[in-house]
Amino acid sequence: MDLEPLLFNITAGLILGSIYGISTIGLSLIFGVMRIVNVGHGSFIMLGAYIAYWLFTLYGLVPLVSLAVAFTLGLALGMAIFYIMVRRFLGAPEISSLMAMFGLGVMLEEIAKQFWGIDYRGYSWYLGAIPYLGLRLQVTSILGAVLGLIAAIAIFLFLFKTGVGTSIRAVVQDPVGAYICGIDVHRIYSTSVGIGLGMTMLGGVLLTLYNPTGINPYMGQPYTLKAFVIAVLGGLGSPLGAYIGGLIFGLVESGVTYIFSQMGSPSPGSLALFLGFMLLIILLLAKPEGLMRR
Amino acid sequence: MRFQRIHVLQVIVSLIFYIFLWIIRETFPQYGQFVTLLIFYTALGQAFNIFLGMTGYVDFGYVAFLALGMYGGGLAVKIAAEAGLQPVLALVLGPLLASLMAAAVASAVGGVALRLRGAYFAIATIGVNEGLRYLIEGAKIWGGSEGLIIARDLRSLFGDEGFSYVTTIYADTFLIFTAVAAAITTWLIKNSRIGYGLAALREDETAARVMGVNTTAYKIIAFTISALFGGLIGSAWGLKIVAIYPPEAFNITYTVEAIIIVVLGGMGTLLGPIIGGSIYTLAKYYLGVLIPGFQLLVFSAILIIVAVAFPYGLLGHIRGYIRNYALRELLR
Numbered sequence: 001m002d003l004e005p006l007l008f009n010i011t012a013g014l015i016l017g018s019i020y021g022i023s024t025i026g027l028s029l030i031f032g033v034m035r036i037v038n039v040g041h042g043s044f045i046m047l048g049a050y051i052a053y054w055l056f057t058l059y060g061l062v063p064l065v066s067l068a069v070a071f072t073l074g075l076a077l078g079m080a081i082f083y084i085m086v087r088r089f090l091g092a093p094e095i096s097s098l099m100a101m102f103g104l105g106v107m108l109e110e111i112a113k114q115f116w117g118i119d120y121r122g123y124s125w126y127l128g129a130i131p132y133l134g135l136r137l138q139v140t141s142i143l144g145a146v147l148g149l150i151a152a153i154a155i156f157l158f159l160f161k162t163g164v165g166t167s168i169r170a171v172v173q174d175p176v177g178a179y180i181c182g183i184d185v186h187r188i189y190s191t192s193v194g195i196g197l198g199m200t201m202l203g204g205v206l207l208t209l210y211n212p213t214g215i216n217p218y219m220g221q222p223y224t225l226k227a228f229v230i231a232v233l234g235g236l237g238s239p240l241g242a243y244i245g246g247l248i249f250g251l252v253e254s255g256v257t258y259i260f261s262q263m264g265s266p267s268p269g270s271l272a273l274f275l276g277f278m279l280l281i282i283l284l285l286a287k288p289e290g291l292m293r294r
Numbered sequence: 295m296r297f298q299r300i301h302v303l304q305v306i307v308s309l310i311f312y313i314f315l316w317i318i319r320e321t322f323p324q325y326g327q328f329v330t331l332l333i334f335y336t337a338l339g340q341a342f343n344i345f346l347g348m349t350g351y352v353d354f355g356y357v358a359f360l361a362l363g364m365y366g367g368g369l370a371v372k373i374a375a376e377a378g379l380q381p382v383l384a385l386v387l388g389p390l391l392a393s394l395m396a397a398a399v400a401s402a403v404g405g406v407a408l409r410l411r412g413a414y415f416a417i418a419t420i421g422v423n424e425g426l427r428y429l430i431e432g433a434k435i436w437g438g439s440e441g442l443i444i445a446r447d448l449r450s451l452f453g454d455e456g457f458s459y460v461t462t463i464y465a466d467t468f469l470i471f472t473a474v475a476a477a478i479t480t481w482l483i484k485n486s487r488i489g490y491g492l493a494a495l496r497e498d499e500t501a502a503r504v505m506g507v508n509t510t511a512y513k514i515i516a517f518t519i520s521a522l523f524g525g526l527i528g529s530a531w532g533l534k535i536v537a538i539y540p541p542e543a544f545n546i547t548y549t550v551e552a553i554i555i556v557v558l559g560g561m562g563t564l565l566g567p568i569i570g571g572s573i574y575t576l577a578k579y580y581l582g583v584l585i586p587g588f589q590l591l592v593f594s595a596i597l598i599i600v601a602v603a604f605p606y607g608l609l610g611h612i613r614g615y616i617r618n619y620a621l622r623e624l625l626r
Contacts, residue, residue, distance in 0.1 A: 031413070098416060229421070
């Protein structure tokens with residue numbers, strides 16, 4: 001076992017993890033505020049990826065612009081979805097919201113399929129590569145990771161330094177108490193769904209910076225499942241935990257895949273994912289509140 | 295156990311439905327594909343209803359038991375073909391192995407995961423389902439991602455004519471019997487101590503525990519029985535598709551379809567799966583015929599509408615309007 005490739009994999013894992021983390025913040029936020037699991041999470045990542053792709057190929061806009069577009073669209077979409085759909089599931093049994101969110105995810109996939117077909121698409125935005133440990137790191141993927149970190153810091157500042165953010169945290173802690181203290185809980189709910197889906201779509205844009213190929217209507221499905229593991233790692237309902245959970249998951253996935261491939265396993269990626277889901281179940285049983293208990 | 299006459303009538307109604315299905319299957323082979331789907335979906339609903347309908351716990355990884363059943367049935371065929379056993383043994387061994395595997399995994403997973411509630415349980419079951427899938431793919435168990443292909447083994451066991459008989463008539467009949475067995479089991483559970491305990495835990499688990507209902511044991515029993523029937527369905531379905539690949543076998547769509555059928559019909563009702571399964575099959579089949587390529591779009595819209603408009607199922611909705619006691623009990 002060489003040390004250099006392993007170190008390289010750890011770096012790649014952190015880069016990917018930063019993007020994973022940003023993509024999962026929305027899922028955790030929505031769960032924290034409303035106790036609703038967004039089973040259609042991956043479809044919003046797919047939308048973000050398509051935004052990056054189309055803006056780049058049609059108008060030549062770099063993904064930095066797409067970030068703002070994706071976030072704004074996600075915000076609007078999230079608020080609309082809250083008032084049309086999610087509002088009706090508050091306090092309903094889980095089954096209704098799970099079914100509806102899954103349905104929403106499938107619907108977005110199908111709409112994307114009708115518009116853009118099922119071919120894999122990709123774009124190339126090349127900024128050069130940095131030699132690192134005998135291998136090469138793409139500048140775009142480093143940029144994706146850094147932007148992910150900036151977005152995470154922005155969310156942190158928003159939640160802890162602004163009035164709306166404080167209200168959101170209050171609602172996460174105790175919706176009834178927040179309501180009694182004069183917080184318009186429904187507005188906080190809609191804001192949270194908006195910001196949650198905005199962050200998810202932004203994550204989709206960042207994902208294309210790491211891997212600008214393989215954009216298609218069904219690309220989101222693996223991310224939905226990974227997002228569950230990540231969200232539980234960081235503690236369901238804790239947006240910042242989700243970012244740190246993303247870093248951990250990226251490291252584990254990348255490192256374990258490398259170790260398995262060194263051991264001569266024919267499909268190291270699958271085994272790494274298997275370990276990931278084992279981790280999920282163990283965590284749910286041992287520490288359902290997550291690793292970063294405040 | 296004392297039964298009211300009306301509850302005996304309930305089970306007779308479901309039996310009539312399945313006999314009717316079987317007769318249609320025999321007399322109108324041109325509807326074969328549709329009837330096969332109808333049998334599969336009602337059976338799936340009947341099996342899943344035992345857990346989801348009775349406990350209200352959302353198992354988002356139910357398809358794992360179907361997949362285990364497919365693998366169990368497929369392995370039995372492979373073993374029988376390679377060891378040169380009697381062909382009939384493959385069909386006996388298959389369901390046995392399938393139900394054993396599904397029930398074993400279910401009791402292990404249930405004993406652990408059923409301590410979680412609500413969304414946490416749903417996420418854990420998704421994790422179990424995906425974990426199993428990636429384990430089979432990654433560790434190359436049962437052919438890994440190349441799949442378990444049993445077409446050639448079936449042909450060598452039964453010959454060409456026997457092959458088409460086993461993959462159509464035999465598999466469908468087996469599914470009908472599974473559905474009937476699941477329906478009768480549902481009925482027996484509903485009218486027993488366990489059924490009352492489950493009804494209590496579905497309404498308010500904490501209160502049920504306080505009142506001395508052994509909720510943990512009842513949950514695991516329902517989970518395991520439901521999984522066992524899921525495994526049986528899988529073993530027959532595996533005979534029909536003759537090639538089992540992990541991504542398809544563990545596809546979450548089956549789980550969601552099962553949830554739709556149970557919720558649409560009415561959770562925990564005896565006739566719910568029949569009603570939900572029939573409506574769902576009709577919708578799915580004719581959407582596929584009328585607007586090929588768009589059926590998933592419509593399917594997702596239906597899913598959202600059902601979730602918003604009928605949180606207590608169609609039966610529950612209709613029951614609200616019925617004043618006649620006997621009729622209401624029939625739809626219980």
